[in-house]
Amino acid sequence: VDNNKFYITPLRNTGSMIVGGVIVYNERQAMDIARKIDGKVDYILVDAEKKIPPSKSDYGDIPNIERRVREQISRSNLWVYKGNDITVEAVDALLGHLYKDNLQGIGSKRVAILGAGNLGAKLALKLVERGANVFVSRRNTKKLEKISDAINLIKSQYTTAKVTWTTDNLYAATNADIVIGATNGVPVITKEIIESLTPKGVIMDVGKGTITPAGIKKAEKLKKNIYRVDVTAALCGLVKTLTMTNEILLNKMGRRKIGDLTIISGGVFGHAGEVVVDNVSSPRYVYGIADGKGDFDRTISEGQLRKIHQKLSIEENQFG
Numbered sequence: 001v002d003n004n005k006f007y008i009t010p011l012r013n014t015g016s017m018i019v020g021g022v023i024v025y026n027e028r029q030a031m032d033i034a035r036k037i038d039g040k041v042d043y044i045l046v047d048a049e050k051k052i053p054p055s056k057s058d059y060g061d062i063p064n065i066e067r068r069v070r071e072q073i074s075r076s077n078l079w080v081y082k083g084n085d086i087t088v089e090a091v092d093a094l095l096g097h098l099y100k101d102n103l104q105g106i107g108s109k110r111v112a113i114l115g116a117g118n119l120g121a122k123l124a125l126k127l128v129e130r131g132a133n134v135f136v137s138r139r140n141t142k143k144l145e146k147i148s149d150a151i152n153l154i155k156s157q158y159t160t161a162k163v164t165w166t167t168d169n170l171y172a173a174t175n176a177d178i179v180i181g182a183t184n185g186v187p188v189i190t191k192e193i194i195e196s197l198t199p200k201g202v203i204m205d206v207g208k209g210t211i212t213p214a215g216i217k218k219a220e221k222l223k224k225n226i227y228r229v230d231v232t233a234a235l236c237g238l239v240k241t242l243t244m245t246n247e248i249l250l251n252k253m254g255r256r257k258i259g260d261l262t263i264i265s266g267g268v269f270g271h272a273g274e275v276v277v278d279n280v281s282s283p284r285y286v287y288g289i290a291d292g293k294g295d296f297d298r299t300i301s302e303g304q305l306r307k308i309h310q311k312l313s314i315e316e317n318q319f320g
Contacts, residue, residue, distance in 0.1 A: 006033070012232050017239060019232075026052060027059060027068045034068075039075035043239070046070075048080040049118075079242050084119045090234040091206060092126050094227065095178065098202060107131030108161070112172040112193075115183035115207055116147050116165070123182060123206075124163050125151050134163045135172035169193060178202045181210025191218040203227065254280040261311040269294065275308055283312055 006029045009021035024030045030046075037044065052063035059068070066080055099106050109132045113120045116136035124134045128151060138144045148165035155162075166172050173179045173193040177200070181189045184207055191214040194203065203219055204227045205211050211219075211226065219226050253266025255274070264270050265280040270290025277283035286308060288296035 012235070014232065014236050017236065019235060019239070024065065027057060027063050027065060030065045031068045031072050034072035037076070038073050041076050043242075044069065044073060044076045044078045045081050045239075045242075046078065047083045049082055049084065081238055081242075084122060086231050086234045086238055087119060087206065087229060088122045088126055089237070090229045090231040091123055091180070091204065092130075093233060094204075094229060095127070095202070105130065106178070108133065109177040110135070110175060110198075111178045111180065112169075112176040113137070113180045113182055114169050114172065114188040114210065115181065115186070116144055117182065117184070119206065120180070120182035121147050121151065123180065124148075125154060128152075128155055128161050128163050129159060131159065131161045132178075133161050135166060135176070136163055137166050137169050137172045139167065141167060170196060173197060176201060178204065180204045181207055183207045183210050185209045187212040187215070189215050191215050194218045194222065194224065197224075204229065251281060252279045256280055258311045261308065264290070272297075286312070 012019045057063040116138045174196040189211040262274045272292030276287040278285040291297040
């Protein structure tokens with residue numbers, strides 16, 4: 001990793017899918033791997049975030065892994081995703097489970113996120129929306145202040161919890177219920193920080209290598225678990241979302257007429273009077289009548305219901 005050589009992530013067999021991954025550091029690595037696996041796997045997922053520095057570009061000023069992989073793929077299906085978002089979902093789900101027996105969940109808990117970059121900032125927004133009081137830190141004070149202000153502006157006005165910024169990691173973590181290391185491999189969770197947590201304080205190493213050796217020993221001595229987030233569940237959820245979206249777009253989305261009745265499905269915007277169904281190709285369920293404003297008409301007459309029932313019944317009798 002230190003030498004910018006690509007490396008393989010753990011192979012995950014969930015029962016419904018087998019998922020492997022590769023971390024790359026430049027366009028050439030991505031292209032070589034894409035060519036080798038094209039046609040040997042059903043789906044190729046490419047991280048859409050533009051993370052590669054310009055110095056690593058082989059073809060222009062701005063490296064574009066997604067485009068380079070697309071250029072190599074002709075047999076496998078290619079989808080894009082955002083790796084950090086999967087991690088955020090995995091952390092959120094894990095914390096939700098850890099506090100599932102708490103009446104407030106993670107609401108009102110003090111959370112310290114050490115490393116408010118892309119990943120840390122997304123986590124901060126997610127957790128503050130759940131009611132946690134989040135303290136974020138990073139070395140660049142200007143960016144840190146802007147990130148904190150932005151999150152506090154974005155969150156709902158009815159969310160009383162807020163994000164507070166500080167450059168003092170120990171202050172952020174003092175009496176914290178949860179401390180999350182979200183730096184890019186920089187050890188920031190120290191022995192002193194672990195000692196400052198609440199007795200049941202949760203320690204999460206999200207950015208890899210964010211805990212000092214002395215901190216690890218102290219956590220072990222205090223019998224505190226250190227969590228490394230397993231993204232398997234979030235990854236499976238992503239793949240399921242992508243496959244279902246593909247199914248909806250190909251087989252369910254659309255608009256068609258049955259006599260003078262227009263039916264729609266799959267997320268098509270409904271014009272006033274159009275009938276929203278589960279599947280435009282073979283409707284089994286009627287969800288409602290569109291009001292032409294992006295919602296359902298709340299006042300449906302008996303005559304409208306009879307007409308819909310009649311038209312759909314005729315089609316069902318004709319085509320099965």
